[in-house]
Amino acid sequence: MESTVTVPGGRRIPRLGFGTYQIAPRDTEQRVGEALRAGYRHIDTARYYRNEKGVGAAVRASGLVRDDIWITSKLPIDADGADEVNRAVDATVDALGTHVDLYLIHWPRPRHGRYPRTWQALRSAQAAGRLREIGVSNFHQAQLDRILADGGPPPAVNQIEAHPHFANNAVRRFCAERGIAVAAWSPLGAGSVLRDPTIAAVAREAGRSPAQVILRWHLQRGDIVLPKASTPQRIRQNAAVFDFALDARQMTRIDQLDRGEAGRTGPNPERL
Template structure:
């Protein structure tokens, strides 16, 4: 079983640098997938209200026998629940579905700038954190302008910004903003939904190291400092994706991946999604 290094967030809470994502896994398949991940050594599980599988995650955690303090559980507030009171109600619902009395990280899923509710939403997140029901709070898909507005108008700096990030969308400007303000970068869609697994530069590096293309890309994320949450329902791939801590990419390998950045998104643009 692999032991995953941890990253210290800006409030002192520690998060495993590599976790398991459950996006698009049906609830009735989630418990089995999470169970496989836990057996392989994952201790960080990332879900969201909109995924519809918080209950499946909860079932897997409850049956794992792993002490709660060894687990790191993240869930996210969905767009329809933004607003102060709505956020508090939605959080209660997520906790109930997960079967937990607290989560380790609670995220605002999207900024939705045209709705302009994320400041009130964030104030509710601050209360959830102050009450000890989320050990850390953060955001997802926030751009520098959204983050700047939060920092100027609220009291708690987000611990994490979970964003689409992979070699085709390397997010240098946003990562630099995170570093400047003590926000941890967490990558969703780290493999660009599989689009990078046949890229010649990636496959050449994989062949040289005797690794899979996915392992090469995940190793790239780790070496540039990202927290990363790959998702799979295939047991072999779940185990392969965490087996990335006994090799390193060379400077030349990283340099070969850098030119792949062409700004391609697999998901929505945070500036226009409302």
């Protein structure tokens, strides 16, 4: 299995990422450093998380070649238009102390109707050489259609909630048909997913942890995954997902856990 996804611009995104949501700024450098030592080469952050500075510090302290690490960050949730986008890019680069590989619109907030203008501002920043790759997060089909209708290349990535209880298959299919890579935030779902009897049974069969089984399910579906973890042991365990495979029957059993909207654990983007 390939450990990277190639986006239309030709760059390769590591499919195993480390999520930093809710990691306190004071803990970020240590936690991200542990992830890099465990083999993660994709770190996901955001202006909203207030921990970009710690991400950059960990990358510098790692001793790794910068181009071997992929950093994803996201605009402030209320960013709107060229001036605010450019200020946000400056703030992210300053906090990281390095370039950002992928910059996303964090939430479309369709009720405000401003995301097409913000997308155009991101495209302009990319054309000016200020951003390498651009994408979106939490976009449904209608919002994707809106920005694609303006022409130009599609977003490199759509980062969405996805896990066995909320597979988000309609959005995933839509993205696949248009060459948009999908990254799963909250890939392990809530505690109920990790405790699901089917997941536990497959984990016993595979001789793996429930979290490893869920992450492997994502990878075999073609997703980028961004698990969070709070201990070095869990960080290392979540990284050990490329040396085993689930068979077709096991994949189907996990597929059947999808609860549709009832399984969603985060906010519905349509209501923001």
